Amino acid sequence: MRILAKNVLESAKTILLILLVLCSIVLSGIVWTGTPTEMTVGRSHFFSSPLYGRERLVSDFVKPQAIWVWTKDNELFRLSGESATAQGIFQSLQGAHMRYAHLITNKRFTVPPMGPYIALDFGHLLADGSLWSYAFPTLHTNENWSVQGWVYLVPEVSSEDWSVYFQTSQGIDHLLLSGVANTLRSALIPNDQYVPYAQLAYDHKLFNLPYDALSMRSQTWILEDPSPMPIVNSFFRDPSLIQTVQVNRGMTVYTDGMHVVQLSRELLGFKLNYCAPQVPLAHYGETMENALTTAVPFLDSHGGFVGNEVLERVSSGKKLDPVALSFRDEVEGWPLYSQLNQIQVQLINGSVSHVTRLLSYLQSEVAQQRVTILSGSQLLQILQTMHLHQIHSITLGYGTELQTLNEVQVVPVYQIKMSRHTLYLNAQTGQPFQGMGM
Structure with a gap:
């Protein structure tokens, strides 16, 4: 009886061992076939919302802040970068042939030289010279000129070429520009896109200011939040x-x-x-x-x-x-x-x-009216009565003030930068302007 019980127990152990081996094989197969593959958690790049803004190119930001034209009649004009004439100047410079001439070290030679010229105001964009290839892509040089001030385009009297002058720490560099004769010479003839300016003296310094009492737009915009x-x-x-x-x-x-x-x-949002x-x-x-x-x-x-x-x-x-x-x-x-x-x-x-x-940003214009702003001479009279000195720059532009929770008024203002602070004046009334972010 004991022998029979022992045989049954051994048989049960054998069957149990076989079942365990089979389970091990099945589980190993499940683990083998179910091993997770390599996965990337999250995104490989950042998300961008096409409903908010739009993409821009680096070259979009390497353009003059303003273009100044001095005619043969000794008249000064400001040209907006958005005007058709300015766009024509930009396009002509993109394809023009430019080559280096020489460095002018004669201190008697000053810029701008006498006669008509087109001046490109790049602000501080060319201060270290690294953005020259964007401003003038056809100029092939290893030089990184650190430009101090404007870049002047001057027509040559005896040829169709133009001279390019700009001030650096070493002196005045001179380049030759060809292939742009028609476009640039036509830009020396004012049209209705040109704003008349004058060089007016204040506190022993010259400022480019509007010659006349200009007409500008005062606008109302919807503020998008x-x-x-x-x-x-x-x-x-x-x-x-x-x-x-x-x-x-x-x-x-x-x-x-x-x-x-x-x-x-x-x-504001x-x-x-x-x-x-x-x-x-x-x-x-x-x-x-x-x-x-x-x-x-x-x-x-x-x-x-x-x-x-x-x-x-x-x-x-x-x-x-x-x-x-x-x-x-x-x-x-x-x-x-x-x-x-x-x-x-x-x-x-x-x-x-x-x-x-x-x-928040300005979404759409809903109203506008034309306003007459102060001329340069009228503005300087106001600055004189305010006893303002050590003025570095005077620039005409626009300021904003909140009208309602979703409406913004965009009005012409003068920005007066001084050594210690910046003042804004309403360009229509001459009164101090306290707008948004000023």
Whole structure:
């Protein structure tokens, strides 16, 4: 009896062992066939909302802030960069043949020389010379001229060529320009696109100011306040990893543990501040070209541009400071002095580290009226009564003021930059103007 029970137990153990082996084989097959393949969590690139802004090219931002024309009759005119004549000048320069002539070290030679000329005001864009290839793509040279002031185009008397003059720390550089005779010579003849200006003296300095009491447009625009989340999401590779922190009723912080977006509710709408992971500053000396070619594609894929933004300045400050870029908008070729459509970007080690922008923007014009602004001489009389001195520049443009919660008035203003502060005057009345972001 014991022997029979022992045989049954051994048989049961054998059957159980066989079942365990079979289960092991089946489970091994399941594990083998079910091994997960390599997967990418999140997105391989940042999200961009096509409903907010539009993409721009780097070359869009390397253009003169204004074009000045001095005719053979000794008359000065300002030409808007948006005018058809200005566009013709830009296109002719893109295909013109340009070659280097020589460096003028004679201190008696000054720019601009006598006679008619076209002056291109690039602001500070050519300060380090790295953006020359965008401004004049047909000029093949290894030189990176640091331009101080305007670039002058002067017609040659004895030929169809033009001379190009600009001031550098070494002296006055002279280039020869050919293949643009008809376009540039026709630009020396004023038409209704030209704004008459005059060189007027104030406090021992000459300023280019409107010759007459100009007629400009005062406009009313609808202020668009877009949904912020598509733009917020564009700063994160995987929105599902975003953690939300409600700081207070008007401020929310979004983070994935590395990138941070702070969204604050202000009077005009949402203001966005982006901060990348902090890293030590490993090197410095970013050129304007490097900064611009990094910042523009980044902004293209993080909301884009909503107006006619131009590059206002690029600054690096001290050697160990980040590189800062500032973009501002234009209205009909005139600068817009407002916090609307302003974008500030910082770069560290060749990468974008901070972005600050107000998401609200001017969507559509709903009303306008023509207003007569002060001439240059009338403006200087007002400045004289205000006892203003140490003025660096006077520029005509537009300012903004909030009319209702979704309507903005765009009015002509004069910007007066002084050594310690900047003053804005209503160009129609001459009264101090306290607009948005001023």
